[in-house]
Amino acid sequence: MIDRLRTEDHPVLTGLVALVSVGLVVGLVLGGVALGATRFLGIGEDPSAETVSDDVDFYLPKPSPTDGPSGPLITLAPSEDGGESQSQPAEPEESESEEPEQDEITLSAGQTSVGVMENIDLTGVYPGGEGSVLQVQKFASGGWQDFPVTAVVSNETFSTFVQTSFQGVNRFRVVDNDTGTASNEIKVTVG
Template identity: 65%
Template structure:
């Protein structure tokens, strides 16, 4: 027996490493050649490229001040011109403008369970409403707000105070408050 057959596992491992190294070099060289031909390597490519600015900014020039009015004003009704059509009557809503209607999605939850609060605030577009909780005979700010969008709002609260909890929302800008909702916790 030749001396190199004493360790067949080592011989097999060395052969495997040698074949892997040879295949890796061939594939790496091929990939390098392909990237150079396609110009992907960032170096010189077979097609010429030019360095042209892609953004054109003209030099600032002074402009003249506007000569006419900046706003288009409607015709003055005192001078005899009347609107071409009658004004449309506003749509009636269930709640009068400025009244906040609040409802709770749940009537009973576990401690720290989610209580969904939704409501309608006609005419309150964009207003931020502060949620308040009734504690010890007084309304106190709860650390949650809701923003009115399309005259509606939605938010949720969580509390660990067991028993009946009362919540409402207040528009601090106008002082308008909603009806209160009662949710049993526990």
């Protein structure tokens, strides 16, 4: 009768003891299964035992600076008639004005026309602008306005993409807000 009174007086304590007992039994069973599985799979065996992976060495060379592209990476737009823009390859003229000056940003677009909210790929070159964050701007309401996209210059080049639902001709450029340097503008027809 005394044992019956003790368990009836403390139902929370009785439940807690039962819960701990069940948890202990389940833990022991799961631990035994895990131990058997590790022995069966060979996990945790003697590390001095020879395996195939002992013959493989991992070698990571020291990083060293490399030469980047020698000129600007520019994608040319197709001609108005949709065919080849020139029937004969043009001979490059050797002129100082063709090379972008130090701190001049050159911008190009991967597409000349896209559908609404399709990607417009923007790429360019920014000599001397390593690590700069360029703000994409769109011409609207008579002036250049920041577009919610930026690009980081790495190896003097950058790339990003924009999407817009504004139909018609859209004008974009990028600006280095730290120096105030702006790129050329590009035009893309949307719609």
